[in-house]
Amino acid sequence: MVTASSSREEQETFGDRLATFIGGYNPSMRRSVQTVVLYEANRVLKERYETLRPFQRKIALFDTCNDIIETIDIIPTYLKPEIMFRTVAGKVPLSPDLAWRRMKLIDREIVKTIVPLIKPFMAPDKSHDEVCDEFIQNQYEATSGVQGKNHPSLWEYSHINIFLAYRMFYKGVSVNPDLPLPRAPREVVVPQQKPKDMREYANQEASRRSSVNGDDAKDVKITANPEERRAMLKEVRDHLDLLRDFAGVIPQEQLDERKKLLFRALPPVPPVSFKRRRYSKPEEGSPVPKLTAPDEMMKDSVVREAHGDEEMEVDIIKQEFVSEETATN
Incomplete structure (x- = not known):
């Protein structure tokens, strides 16, 4: 028997989960959101990587990130493109290569910089959220030198941007085994041939693609309806x-x-x-009709x-x- 609560969990999207953790979106959260989007895209594709060539894995990750971002309702449409920027100031999108490298560093950085410091706050009678909140408060006091003052609400996103990934995907010292199953927003497709310039891949309007499961896909030109x-x-x-x-x-x-x-x-x-109106060929010396x-x-x-x-x-x-x-x- 499927209960109402289990039915809601099955329908919960990544955007719903993100909204639960951060509430509304603020531009100061950009890098933190980019991190968790990269992590979730990797979860979506992890079982499919073995069928892909190395460059296809990177492109699949990059495209899946953009697909996921489009499903996040709390981020205004006009701010969604900046999520996958290398930096806000530069306005340059991440390349598939750089997106892949950043994804690979997430677990490594959490294990190296978060887990050892957060262990002392763990206790059987504390929830995951309580442990996370106490840790952030401690980091704020240690960094600012101000004791007993609550940290600003957006402080963790501007100072420890990888911590949102710990909040969402970890429990204790390891990845949460009870995470919802990842879901791809749409069928993942990758090009058959490696683009000449991976950095320019995101700007290509159309490319020859084949699906991850091997089925051929037609050339697609993406335009807003x-x-x-x-x-x-x-x-x-x-x-x-x-x-x-x-x-x-x-x-x-x-x-x-x-x-x-x-x-x-x-x-x-x-x-x-526009279909140009056809004119009869003018006689020699006569002006061209306008x-x-x-x-x-x-x-x-x-x-x-x-x-x-x-x-x-x-x-x-x-x-x-x-x-x-x-x-x-």
Whole structure:
């Protein structure tokens, strides 16, 4: 008999578990979230690695990380791309090679830097969460030199970014044996041939792929569908409206930085191909015919029909951003 509680556990996603541990997302959690996403992606793929070549393992890990991030509802859409950045300042995505190396270091770092220090806090009458909280408080006092003062709520993410992986995946001195079974957000696919430049792999729009189980997959070009683009535009506009409400409450520098992030998250207007009107070959010496005003109007109407008013929406949001930034300078 399946109980209601066991049914909920079966339906719980990685994003649900992450929300349980961190509540809401804050940009200071970026590296910690990246760490646990790498760890979870490795759990998803661990049993499949033996069927893959080394470069395919790295690409599968990288792609699975991005798939997992897309399922995490507590992270705003416009902040999801930064999770897999090497650094926030550089805005450069991790390469599959570097993502693989970082994943390989997680267990090693936990065993080396966390387990020996957290052992003294363990006791039969303490829960895992109590042990973790006491350890973080102790580390804060040891680092800051301030005794008896509670650590800031986000302190562990900016100072011990690997600790979230211990919280989520360990119990005591080893990996928790009762972890939920990992689930892949979608079928994992990898290219048959190694890309010439692994660092540029994330920027490729299409590649020849084959599934991990050996089935061939067609070339796929990934583009956002109209519904996703409209949803992203709406989310960006909603966040801009929210930022306006905090004018005068939050330092202007922070508001400007958030607006820049929103601005960079705006989706590009997808290209539209037009069928050129065929003209008869002009006689020698006669001028080449030009598009008339009705032709230009028809072309504009085709764009509107294909994309609604999305490109106008993007322009309006960009103009609002530029005008607000100009006013503050």
